[in-house]
Amino acid sequence: MQPGTVTGDPPTGPDWVVEVAWTGHRCVAYVEPGRRVRLLSGADNSMSAAYPELAEPLLRRSPEGGMVLDGTLVARGEEHAVRPRLIARRSARHRPTDATIRRIPVDFQVADLLWLDGHSTTELPYADRRALLDGLGFSSPPVWTTSPLPATEIGTMLAIAEQKGADGLHARHLRGRYHPGGRSRFWLRVPVTRTRQVLVGGWTPADPHRPETVGTLLLGSPVADAPDRLHYVGRVGVSLGERRRLAAELAGREQDAPSFLDAVPAAAARHARWARPGLAGLVEFSGWIGGGRMRRPYWRGLLDPVDVQDDRWARPPEPVPAGEPPEPVPEPAGAESPPPLAPPQPPAAPPPAAPATEVRRLEQHFVYNALNTIAALIRTDPGRARDLLMGFADLNRAADQVGGSTLGDELAAVQGYLQLEQARFGPRLRVAVDVAPILHPIPVTPMQVLAAVREAVQHEIEPRPEGGLLTLDARPVEGGCEVRVTGGSSAVRTIHLPA
Numbered sequence: 001m002q003p004g005t006v007t008g009d010p011p012t013g014p015d016w017v018v019e020v021a022w023t024g025h026r027c028v029a030y031v032e033p034g035r036r037v038r039l040l041s042g043a044d045n046s047m048s049a050a051y052p053e054l055a056e057p058l059l060r061r062s063p064e065g066g067m068v069l070d071g072t073l074v075a076r077g078e079e080h081a082v083r084p085r086l087i088a089r090r091s092a093r094h095r096p097t098d099a100t101i102r103r104i105p106v107d108f109q110v111a112d113l114l115w116l117d118g119h120s121t122t123e124l125p126y127a128d129r130r131a132l133l134d135g136l137g138f139s140s141p142p143v144w145t146t147s148p149l150p151a152t153e154i155g156t157m158l159a160i161a162e163q164k165g166a167d168g169l170h171a172r173h174l175r176g177r178y179h180p181g182g183r184s185r186f187w188l189r190v191p192v193t194r195t196r197q198v199l200v201g202g203w204t205p206a207d208p209h210r211p212e213t214v215g216t217l218l219l220g221s222p223v224a225d226a227p228d229r230l231h232y233v234g235r236v237g238v239s240l241g242e243r244r245r246l247a248a249e250l251a252g253r254e255q256d257a258p259s260f261l262d263a264v265p266a267a268a269a270r271h272a273r274w275a276r277p278g279l280a281g282l283v284e285f286s287g288w289i290g291g292g293r294m295r296r297p298y299w300r301g302l303l304d305p306v307d308v309q310d311d312r313w314a315r316p317p318e319p320v321p322a323g324e325p326p327e328p329v330p331e332p333a334g335a336e337s338p339p340p341l342a343p344p345q346p347p348a349a350p351p352p353a354a355p356a357t358e359v360r361r362l363e364q365h366f367v368y369n370a371l372n373t374i375a376a377l378i379r380t381d382p383g384r385a386r387d388l389l390m391g392f393a394d395l396n397r398a399a400d401q402v403g404g405s406t407l408g409d410e411l412a413a414v415q416g417y418l419q420l421e422q423a424r425f426g427p428r429l430r431v432a433v434d435v436a437p438i439l440h441p442i443p444v445t446p447m448q449v450l451a452a453v454r455e456a457v458q459h460e461i462e463p464r465p466e467g468g469l470l471t472l473d474a475r476p477v478e479g480g481c482e483v484r485v486t487g488g489s490s491a492v493r494t495i496h497l498p499a
Contacts, residue, residue, distance in 0.1 A: 010158075010190050011171045016151035018169045019111075020161045021189065024074035024087055027108065029054070031062040031069070039073075047073070049094050053101055054108050057143045061136050065118030069133075070178075071110040076141065108143045111170075114178060122178040126186070129178070147371040148172065153386070154190070156393050161192045167287035167295070168192050191286050196314035197303065200279040201230045201259050203250060206243065208271045214238060214246045217299065218268060219283065220260055221313045230277055232262040233314050234285075234294040242299065249302065250275050262292070280308050292316035366420075366454070373424045388423055391416035407474070407481070407497065408440030410449045414472065417450060421457055428467025429457065435474040439481050442497050452485040452493040460487030 026042035037055040039047040075086040090104050113121050113133040121129050138144045149157060157169055168191040176186025198219040206215035216237050220230025238246060253275040282300035289295045370392050377385035395416040422429050461468040468488030474481050480498040
């Protein structure tokens, strides 16, 4: 039996580490060299046939006496948005085809070690189990270990989890032992709390015989280019003290038909009264369920129109790309919450780079390498590790920025990226930047310059054992400026920016 996590307050003190809890399926892997690999779910159901690609890398790293690993199966790319249906498309198949494996790659994110080379490790403190686990060398897909960071950085980690759409963090005490079959106070789940804007699209009366009363609110987010339409994001109850105020605000907004583009669930639509969009409020919630509805929403109150911000609407994660529907195999019941996960890594052979103006997300292998670099510096240079972690958070915010940016802001994101890469490459990566301050206000698409810098580092400097010099310079030209990026070869990446 696998242990369960306990939901609790954020831990403090030097004996705790935290990780982002990515969406996936809990899994314990039993590895017997020369014989087989067994993958069991949280309910002890076999999943071995569903993930055949994991057997070889697990057997290759196992000692002669075998090993038992605790972790989570996660669809690669899950950190871009929490999309549980993506992993469900694999788990619903007992024996996937090679095409399915290539189309929906799955990683095993290993968080703990229970048995190693003929000996149980469950009585060892987590810090010792973690050291043994790291020594196994799982550092590339489809099997790799997670990347815990000290609990002193929990504020930044919660911000990263919130930006990436994860529902929480997992916190582990360094002296905690593994407790099979029970819950442990040394393994906590810290939920992420989101606060977002919503529009009221209707309500359910507290008393069906008195339709003007308010019991629950039907909530939506605005539809682009359609100000009178809403995406349904859920419903929320309101306190007795709020009901009178809301009833007065909604009295003049009632209309005959709903403004929601999506079908409102029958339970919510029963006795519903519809409202003209325009009344904004704040809702606190812990994540998304069913692809687009808020989990555990809590009404925080109405917003003054002057306080509404265009980038703070409650928008669900991106939908799963269309593809072959899953077979109707139910998920195992009673599965425990998944253990902590590090961001997944892409395939060894990356796909062709998208045009610079389309790159708006940090690449998966960069996210993984950045967190591992920071974790490695925690003990040797904690000050630098903290600076890099803060820079990583800033870089995430730049990647998720809505609207336009300026060359000056883009250069700040480039600097944060290069600091992380220099921490990883050391003297192999040298940098020279020459951009006059007078050019900083020139408008630029977010991540446009950074995409060219990343391409130069990854394709020209990283493959060479001696590394190279990354140069970035800008000069004014008629109607704007010209930005040039080189990675030590004759290739020049030129970006024309209109003023």
